[in-house]
Amino acid sequence: MASSSGWETRNEGAQGKRYLAFVARPENLLLGEPLCLFIKELTPGRRKYEARFVRAVLSSGEGSHEGDTLLLSSLSGRAHQGTLVIKILEDLGDYLTGSPYRRHSGFFRAESRQT
Amino acid sequence: MVPKDVREFITTLESTGDLVRIREAVDWELEVGAISRRSSELGGPAVLFEQVKEYPEGFRILGGPLATWRRLAIALELSAETSVREIHRVYEERVKHPVKPVVVKSWSHRRHIMQCNDIDLFRFPAPLCHELDGGRYIGTWDVVVCRDPDTGWTNWGMYRFMVHNRRFLVGAPSPASHLGMLLKQKFIPTGQPMPVAVVIGADPLCSLVAATGFRPGESEADFAGALRQEAVELIKCQSNDLLVPANAEIVIEGEVLPQAAAPEGPFGEYTGYRREADHLGVLMRVTAITYRDSPILTMSCLGVPPDDSSVAGALGVSIGLKRRLLEHGLPVTDVFLPPEGASHLVVVGVKQGGSAMAQRVRDILTGRRAWYTKIMVVNEDVDVFDMRQVWHAFAVKCHSFRGIFLTQQEGVGSELTPCYSKEERERRVGAIALFDCTWPPEWSQSDIPVKMSFDEAYPAEVKNKVLNKWSRYGFK
Numbered sequence: 001m002a003s004s005s006g007w008e009t010r011n012e013g014a015q016g017k018r019y020l021a022f023v024a025r026p027e028n029l030l031l032g033e034p035l036c037l038f039i040k041e042l043t044p045g046r047r048k049y050e051a052r053f054v055r056a057v058l059s060s061g062e063g064s065h066e067g068d069t070l071l072l073s074s075l076s077g078r079a080h081q082g083t084l085v086i087k088i089l090e091d092l093g094d095y096l097t098g099s100p101y102r103r104h105s106g107f108f109r110a111e112s113r114q115t
Numbered sequence: 116m117v118p119k120d121v122r123e124f125i126t127t128l129e130s131t132g133d134l135v136r137i138r139e140a141v142d143w144e145l146e147v148g149a150i151s152r153r154s155s156e157l158g159g160p161a162v163l164f165e166q167v168k169e170y171p172e173g174f175r176i177l178g179g180p181l182a183t184w185r186r187l188a189i190a191l192e193l194s195a196e197t198s199v200r201e202i203h204r205v206y207e208e209r210v211k212h213p214v215k216p217v218v219v220k221s222w223s224h225r226r227h228i229m230q231c232n233d234i235d236l237f238r239f240p241a242p243l244c245h246e247l248d249g250g251r252y253i254g255t256w257d258v259v260v261c262r263d264p265d266t267g268w269t270n271w272g273m274y275r276f277m278v279h280n281r282r283f284l285v286g287a288p289s290p291a292s293h294l295g296m297l298l299k300q301k302f303i304p305t306g307q308p309m310p311v312a313v314v315i316g317a318d319p320l321c322s323l324v325a326a327t328g329f330r331p332g333e334s335e336a337d338f339a340g341a342l343r344q345e346a347v348e349l350i351k352c353q354s355n356d357l358l359v360p361a362n363a364e365i366v367i368e369g370e371v372l373p374q375a376a377a378p379e380g381p382f383g384e385y386t387g388y389r390r391e392a393d394h395l396g397v398l399m400r401v402t403a404i405t406y407r408d409s410p411i412l413t414m415s416c417l418g419v420p421p422d423d424s425s426v427a428g429a430l431g432v433s434i435g436l437k438r439r440l441l442e443h444g445l446p447v448t449d450v451f452l453p454p455e456g457a458s459h460l461v462v463v464g465v466k467q468g469g470s471a472m473a474q475r476v477r478d479i480l481t482g483r484r485a486w487y488t489k490i491m492v493v494n495e496d497v498d499v500f501d502m503r504q505v506w507h508a509f510a511v512k513c514h515s516f517r518g519i520f521l522t523q524q525e526g527v528g529s530e531l532t533p534c535y536s537k538e539e540r541e542r543r544v545g546a547i548a549l550f551d552c553t554w555p556p557e558w559s560q561s562d563i564p565v566k567m568s569f570d571e572a573y574p575a576e577v578k579n580k581v582l583n584k585w586s587r588y589g590f591k
C-alpha cells in the first residue's frame with residue numbers, strides 16, 4: 001500500500017510502532033547485523049517526530065513478525081519506497097559525541113554495506 | 116508607537132486587514148505549514164492559528180509575521196501603503212541612530228517556567244512545516260542570543276532550530292555565521308558549553324534585526340532600539356546571564372554542547388528548495404523555558420519567495436550592503452535584494468558606471484561570503500526597487516559579451532545555493548555572475564542613447580500639462 005509520501009507499507013498485521021530514519025543511501029543500509037542510527041518516532045501524538053539514537057537490527061521483514069516498521073528517507077527528504085523491520089536493541093543516549101559540523105556521510109558509512 | 120510586542124502587532128495587523136485568525140483546530144503536522152506557505156505565495160495576510168490539535172487552548176502559532184512589505188511597513192509604524200523605496204529609506208535613516216537597550220528586572224510577562232525534569236519542548240506546538248522535513252521546527256522566526264566570552268559582545272541572529280527530543284534542540288547555524296564562528300573559535304577549542312537563548316515571539320523589529328546580520332561587535336539590540344525609536348527592554352535569563360527581550364512570548368534557555376552532535380534537517384529553506392542535510396547539527400541542551408500566558412509561537416514557513424526571509428530578512432541586508440559599499444567610497448545610490456531573488460540576486464544603483472566600477476562593487480559584496488551569486492549594477496536613472504526597470508536595463512544595457520563577468524572563489528559560497536553540485540558545496544565554491552548594466556564611462560554624451568521614457572523624453576511643460584490633465588483625459 002503506497003502512502004502519500006510514496007512509502008509502501010508492509011503487511012498491516014505485522015506492524016507495531018512506526019519509525020522514520022533519514023539516511024544517505026537507504027538502499028545500502030546494513031541488514032541483519034546490529035547498527036546505530038537516529039530514528040524518529042511516528043506514533044501519533046505530541047511526541048511524534050521525537051528523535052531516538054538506538055542500536056538496532058534491520059531486516060527486510062519478509063516472513064518476520066517481530067519488530068517495528070522503519071520508513072526511510074534520503075537526506076534531502078525524498079521518501080524511499082519500501083520499508084524495513086527494525087528491532088531496537090538499546091537506546092544509546094541523546095546524541096553522538098564529537099564536534100558538530102562533521103559530515104553526515106562519515107557517520108552513516110558505518111551503517112552501510114561496503115559498496 | 117511601534118508595536119511593543121507580538122500581541123500589539125497582531126492587533127494592528129487585524130485592524131488593517133493584514134491578519135487572518137483561524138479558530139478551527141488545525142494540525143501542527145503540515146496543515147499549519149501548508150496554510151502559511153500558500154498565504155505567503157499569494158502575498159496574503161499573516162495567519163494566527165488559535166487552536167492547534169493535541170494542544171491546550173491558548174497555545175497559538177503566528178505564521179508569516181513579516182512576509183509582505185505592508186506588514187513590514189506596519190511594524191515600522193508606517194502606513195501599510197508605504198513604497199518599498201520609502202521603507203528602505205526609513206530603515207536606513209533609523210539605523211544611523213542606535214538606541215541602547217534598558218535592562219528590566221520585573222518578570223511581568225513570562226510567568227511560566229519549566230526547569231530541570233519539568234522541561235519538555237513537546238509542550239509547544241512546533242510545526243512540521245513541509246512534508247519530509249527532518250522534524251518539527253520550533254525556531255524558524257526567532258532571535259538566537261549568544262555572547263563572545265572574551266569581548267562580551269552579544270549577538271542576535273536568526274537560526275533554525277528543530278526539536279530533537281524533550282530536552283534538546285538541534286540547529287544548523289552556518290559555520291560562517293556569527294554564532295557558528297563564536298562556537299568554532301571560542302567554545303569548541305576550550306570544550307566549554309556555549310550559553311544561548313532561543314527567543315520566540317519577540318516584537319517584530321527585534322526579529323527583523325536578528326534576521327539581518329550586522330557586523331561582529333555591533334549590537335542588534337541597539338539597532339532594534341533604533342528602528343523602534345525607543346529602547347528595547349531586556350531581562351536576564353533564568354539559567355544563564357544572557358539578556359533577552361523582556362516582552363518575548365517564549366524563551367528557551369540552554370547551552371550548545373561543543374562535543375555533541377545529532378542529525379539536523381533536512382528543512383525547506385529560503386532558497387525555495389530543500390537540500391541534503393549532510394552535516395551533523397549543533398546540539399543545544401535546554402536548561403530552562405519561560406513563556407507567557409497563552410504563548411504565541413512565531414513561525415516562517417520558508418520556501419519559494421515571497422516570505423519573511425525574502426522580504427523582511429532582505430531589507431536589512433540591502434541596507435547593510437549599501438553601507439558597506441559607501442564606506443569603501445563607491446558612489447552607490449541604492450541596493451535592493453528583490454524577494455524573487457531569494458537573497459541570491461542583488462541590484463546596485465551607482466552614480467558613475469562602467470565595468471571597473473561594477474567589478475569593485477562585486478569584490479566588496481563577495482569578499483567574505485559569496486552568498487549573492489548574481490549582481491546587477493545599474494545607473495542611477497534606473498529605480499532599483501522597480502524590477503521592470505531593472506529587467507529593461509539588464510536586457511538592453513548589459514553587453515552580452517563584455518558586460519558579463521563570471522568568477523569563482525573557494526570557501527566562500529553558501530551550501531544552500533540550489534544550483535551547486537555536491538562537490539561544489541563541499542568546497543563551498545562561490546560562483547558569481549556580475550552583470551554590468553551601466554553605460555561605459557568612456558562614452559561621450561553623444562554616444563549614449565537617449566532614453567525614451569515619460570520622465571526623459573518630454574520637456575517639463577509637456578509633462579506638467581499631461582499630469583495636470585491626466586484625469587480629465589479619462590484616466591483613473
